[in-house]
Amino acid sequence: MKKTFIVILSLIMAIFTFVGCSSVNNKDVANKEEIINNTEEVYTKVDTEKVQEALKDNSWVIVDTRLNDAFNGWKLDGVKRGGRIPGAVDFSANWLKVENEDKEAILDEALETKGITKDKNVVLYDANKKDAEEVANYLKEKGYSNLYIYDVNEWANDESLEMVKYENYQSIVPASIVKDILDGNKPESFENAKNIKIVEASWGEEKTSYANGHIPTSFHIDTDSVEPPPAWMLADDATLTKFAIDNGFTKEDTVIVTGEEQMAAYRVATVLKYIGVQDVRVLNGGTTAWTMAGYDLETESNKPVAVEDFGAVIPVNPNVIDTIEELKVNLQSPDKNTFVDNRTWKEFIGEESGYTYYDKKGRIPGAVFGRAGITDSLSLDYYRNIDQTMRNASEFIGFWEEQGIDTNKHLAFMCGSGWRAAEIYTYAEVVGLKDIALYSDGWIGWSTDESNPTETGEPTK
Structure with missing residues (x-):
């Protein structure tokens, strides 16, 4: 009888333990599912x-x-x-x-x-x-x-379905593609590139920006070498020829321009296109894109190796730049030409000059407001995403259309001295616009000569 009681008691305890454990386990699972649902959304x-x-x-x-x-x-x-x-x-x-x-x-x-x-x-x-x-x-x-x-x-994967891309999307390069090149590969659109060179463009000496960190292997280009002070206008052909030779550029090169401040990179890239380097590109998003991709910068100073000859008479591509004389002629034919002013609204209407070192205010008569940034001459809010990459072109072209800027006409882009407009010029090229140019000297170049007409205030419609 005692044995029977012990056996029954053991069975009851075993059942209780099993049920209790099951209850605890089920509760734990329920809690786990609740935690998952609170942290991992399912779409x-x-x-x-x-x-x-x-x-x-x-x-x-x-x-x-x-x-x-x-x-x-x-x-x-x-x-x-x-x-x-x-x-x-x-x-x-x-x-x-x-x-x-x-x-x-x-x-x-x-x-x-x-x-x-x-x-x-x-x-x-x-x-x-x-x-x-x-x-x-x-x-x-x-x-x-x-x-x-x-x-x-x-x-x-379905070849019957269309995918669209900008005609010259390869002109602005992802950080991962630059990294692939540094790893010794020839990625998409670089298969036939002969001499790939990476340069960092910024204003001033190396210590100003370059020394703080740059894309590995890149060497520094001071923007003063293509737009000498104190005027900071595009250098003459002899100076640009020396610039090319001293920095080891030839017309056969492929050059990727990078920079902490992208406007400097686009300014130098546009000058390289003008002198005749056959393949010029810019790191989309600049140094920010590189570091956001998880890649390291280097601080070692790299030096260019000079060449004896560029390989052509500079400039090979003069149509990249509209001179002030060409601008004056084109302004007489608004049916064929549009002069796009890429400055802030306050600069455009003459409330601000945009520059600490230059105080003349106003705009060139006949110019059409093409936007740039909101705050100052270093802002390009209307053309860049928050991560500093090129903005969706349909958005800035949509604004151009609202302003009456016809992309079928010859478009000359300008700003104060050529930096903002050089970036916008490149974006227009990325999209596939053909008849475009940079009025390199900008507002400063125009207004320095007091014989050139200027105006202020909101334009009449």
């Missing part, structure tokens, strides 16, 4: 057919969340074809990583401009299975609810 994935339907429905918006270099046309993250889905807008996951005190205001403006609103069904696509989800999480925190994920590889 509905859509297929290609659904994306095609969405492109025809105004209640949907298709968003490319990749690096803007991929949106422009580069084949990144292993995609079979470069470019974007026709009709897609851009909102890169990379923008979320930027440290900027005005970040939320800038991103809110981007969402509004691109039509990514809370009432829309939003399809976010990527190629690496993480960018789209990062943007989706960000949007969900802002109150967006109808969010969907799409793998753009499905679209890229």
Whole structure:
């Protein structure tokens, strides 16, 4: 009897232990699932057919969340074809990583401009299975609810589906492509490049910017060497020839220009195109793009190796630059030419000169306001994303159209002294505009000669 009681008691205790443990385990699983649901969002994935339907429905918006270099046309993250889905807008996951005190205001403006609103069904696509989800999480925190994920590889792998890219997307280069070159490879669009040189352009001596960190192997170019002080206008042909020879440039080279301040890089790149270097490109996003990609800068000073001859008479491509004489002639034919003033509004209407070292204010009669930045002569808000890459061209071209700037005409871009306009000139080239030039001397070059007419105030319509 005692034995029977002990056996029964043991069975009861075993059952109690099993049930108790099961109850605890189930509770632990429930808690684990709750934690997962609180930290990892799950979004509905859509297929290609659904994306095609969405492109025809105004209640949907298709968003490319990749690096803007991929949106422009580069084949990144292993995609079979470069470019974007026709009709897609851009909102890169990379923008979320930027440290900027005005970040939320800038991103809110981007969402509004691109039509990514809370009432829309939003399809976010990527190629690496993480960018789209990062943007989706960000949007969900802002109150967006109808969010969907799409793998753009499905679209890229179907040759029957169109992908669009900027005609000259390769003119502005992703950091990963530069890194690939430094690793000894010949990536997309560099297959036939002979002499690839990387240079860092900035104003002043090496200690001003270059010494703080630059792309490995790059050597420094002081912008004063192409626009000598105190006028800081484009140097004459003899000076530019010496500049080319001293820095080891030949017409056969492929040159990638980088810089902490991109305007300096674009200024030097435009001069290299003008003198005749056959393949000139710029790191899209400059040094910021390099460090955001996780690559290290170097501080070792690299020196160029001089050459005996550039290989051609400079300038090989004079049409890159409109001289002041050409500008005056073109202003007489507004039916064929548009003079685009890329300064701030206050500079354009003559409230500010834009420069601490120059006090004359106003604009050139006949110029059309083409925007640049909001704050000062070093801002290009209307042409750059928050991570300093080139902005979606449909946005700045849309503004040009509002201002009556016809891209079928000859467009001459200007600013105060050529830096901002050089960057915008390059972006116009990236898009594929052909009949374009840089009025290099800008407002300072024009207004220095008091015989040239100027005006102030808001233009009459």
